[in-house]
Amino acid sequence: MLINLKKFLLSDDLVMNVDDRLTIMDEEFLEKNKLKKEIEFSGRFFKVEKSLLLNAKINYFYSETCARCLEEFENKITANFNAIIVDKLNDDYEAEDIEILIKDSCIDLEEPIKQVVYLSMPMKALCKTDCKGICPKCGINLNTDKCECNDFVIDPRLEKLKTLLSD
Numbered sequence: 001m002l003i004n005l006k007k008f009l010l011s012d013d014l015v016m017n018v019d020d021r022l023t024i025m026d027e028e029f030l031e032k033n034k035l036k037k038e039i040e041f042s043g044r045f046f047k048v049e050k051s052l053l054l055n056a057k058i059n060y061f062y063s064e065t066c067a068r069c070l071e072e073f074e075n076k077i078t079a080n081f082n083a084i085i086v087d088k089l090n091d092d093y094e095a096e097d098i099e100i101l102i103k104d105s106c107i108d109l110e111e112p113i114k115q116v117v118y119l120s121m122p123m124k125a126l127c128k129t130d131c132k133g134i135c136p137k138c139g140i141n142l143n144t145d146k147c148e149c150n151d152f153v154i155d156p157r158l159e160k161l162k163t164l165l166s167d
C-alpha cells in the first residue's frame with residue numbers, strides 16, 4: 001500500500017488527489033474480520049504551511065451475519081479519516097488525526113487503514129434496512145419464505161364466535 005509522494009513534494013502543487021484500489025496484505029487481519037482484501041481509497045493530500053495532510057475516504061467490504069435473519073451477506077462500509085504525514089512519530093501526539101510516517105518520500109497506508117477499518121466496523125448490521133428476520137416460532141427466514149405460524153394464532157374472543165357459527 002505504498003504511495004510515493006516525491007513528485008508532489010517537489011512540485012509547486014498544493015493538492016494531489018489519489019483514487020486507487022489498495023490491497024491489505026495482512027492475511028490474519030483479513031481472515032479475522034472476514035474482509036475482502038481490496039479497499040477503495042480516495043484521498044486528497046495537501047500542503048498546509050509546513051505540514052502535509054491527508055483527507056481520505058475508504059470503502060471496504062466484508063462478510064457479515066445479519067443481526068435479524070442470521071444470513072451471511074457482503075457488507076460495505078464507508079469510513080473517513082484525516083491524517084498528518086510526519087517524518088518522525090510523535091509519542092505524545094493526542095489529536096484525533098492519524099499520524100503516518102513518511103520514509104524515502106513514500107507512505108505505507110496499510111497500518112492506518114487497518115486501524116480505520118477496525119474502528120469503523122459496526123457491532124451489528126442488517127442485510128437490508130427492512131429485513132423481516134426469522135419467524136420466532138418456526139425459524140423460517142421471512143425474507144425468502146412464508147410460514148403460517150401467525151395465521152394459527154386465534155384471538156380467544158374469536159374462538160367464542162366460532163362456536164356460535166357452528167350451531
Ligand SMILES: [Zn+2]
Pocket residue numbers: 066067068069070071126127128131132133
Ligand atoms: Zn437479514
Ligand SMILES: [Zn+2]
Pocket residue numbers: 135136137138139140147148149150
Ligand atoms: Zn413460522
